[in-house]
Amino acid sequence: MLNRMIYVSEIQTEAPRQFQTQLQKKVYETLEKLQIPFQRVDTDEVITMEDCAAINEKLDMNMVKTLFLCNRQQTHFYLFITVGNKPFCSKDFSNALGVARVSFAPAEQMEVMLGTKIGAATVFSSLLDIENKVRIVFDKEVIDEKWYGCGDGTTMGYVKMRTKDICKKFLPYANHTLSVIEV
Numbered sequence: 001m002l003n004r005m006i007y008v009s010e011i012q013t014e015a016p017r018q019f020q021t022q023l024q025k026k027v028y029e030t031l032e033k034l035q036i037p038f039q040r041v042d043t044d045e046v047i048t049m050e051d052c053a054a055i056n057e058k059l060d061m062n063m064v065k066t067l068f069l070c071n072r073q074q075t076h077f078y079l080f081i082t083v084g085n086k087p088f089c090s091k092d093f094s095n096a097l098g099v100a101r102v103s104f105a106p107a108e109q110m111e112v113m114l115g116t117k118i119g120a121a122t123v124f125s126s127l128l129d130i131e132n133k134v135r136i137v138f139d140k141e142v143i144d145e146k147w148y149g150c151g152d153g154t155t156m157g158y159v160k161m162r163t164k165d166i167c168k169k170f171l172p173y174a175n176h177t178l179s180v181i182e183v
Contacts, residue, residue, distance in 0.1 A: 006054045009042040016042070016157065023115040023153035027124045031161070034169045038161040045155045047119035049084045052158075056084075059160040061147035066121040068114060068134075069093070070105040077105060077113060081123060081150075082139035082183070089183065096181035097137065115153065122151045123166060126174040136171060137179045143167065 015028035031038055041058055052063040062084055069078040069090075080093060094101045107118050113134060114125035126136060142148070148163040171178050 006046060006051055007044045008054045008058045011039045011041060011058065013037070013039055016040075020154045020156065021115065023124065023128060024157060026127050027122075027152050027159075030124075030127060030170070030173065031159075034165075034173055036161055036165045036169055038159045040152065040157060040159040043156050043158060045119075046151075046158070047155060052084060055158050056149065059147075059149055059158070061149045061160050062145070063149040063158065064142055066123065066150060068105045068110050068121045069102040070109065071100045071102055074105070074109065076100075076102075077109070077134045078102060078137050079114070079121065079123065079125065079134050080137045080139070081142055083141045083145075086139070086141070086183075092183045093137075093181070096183050097179065116151075117155070119155045120151050120153060122153055123170070124150070124153050126171065126176045129174075129176070132176065134176075135179060136176045137181060138167075140180050140182045143180055 019025040039059055049065055056062050064081050065084045067080045067088060069080055090102055110116060115128045116125060145163050147160055148166045149160045152159050167178055
């Protein structure tokens with residue numbers, strides 16, 4: 001399979017001049033308010049982890065993989081953040097958290113609850129989850145990384161910041177507790 005060439009802009013350290021979504025605007029306002037330094041790039045639309053290779057190279061880090069999951073009844077929701085090259089195993093995730101088996105949440109739920117479309121799930125969506133309906137779960141391997149790379153709520157904007165800033169500044173500000181599991 002041939003990798004398609006993805007456009008990746010030069011690295012920038014300021015918010016975009018124009019925002020594609022309300023979430024994206026809120027992301028950069030929050031990073032500024034919390035004084036979390038970041039680097040960012042604009043790209044062609046990126047949906048798959050394979051498409052992230054050029055972004056990883058430009059920002060000198062590894063993009064996380066963010067999965068939006070739920071139980072069968074769609075009463076419990078999880079945002080699982082893991083390393084990009086790790087395959088997802090529902091059984092391992094459920095066992096590590098001690099919860100009922102999960103699957104991918106429907107795209108409609110993702111748009112309503114996270115403010116994003118498929119391919120744009122991000123920890124930043126916790127800013128929109130004011131009722132704390134989504135549990136934020138990190139793979140321990142992500143916590144161990146110095147840099148955290150993810151989308152900015154779109155499929156065409158990606159940011160790099162310190163993992164500790166996400167865990168110790170951003171998530172408390174978003175009023176979300178971080179769960180860490182080993183899978």
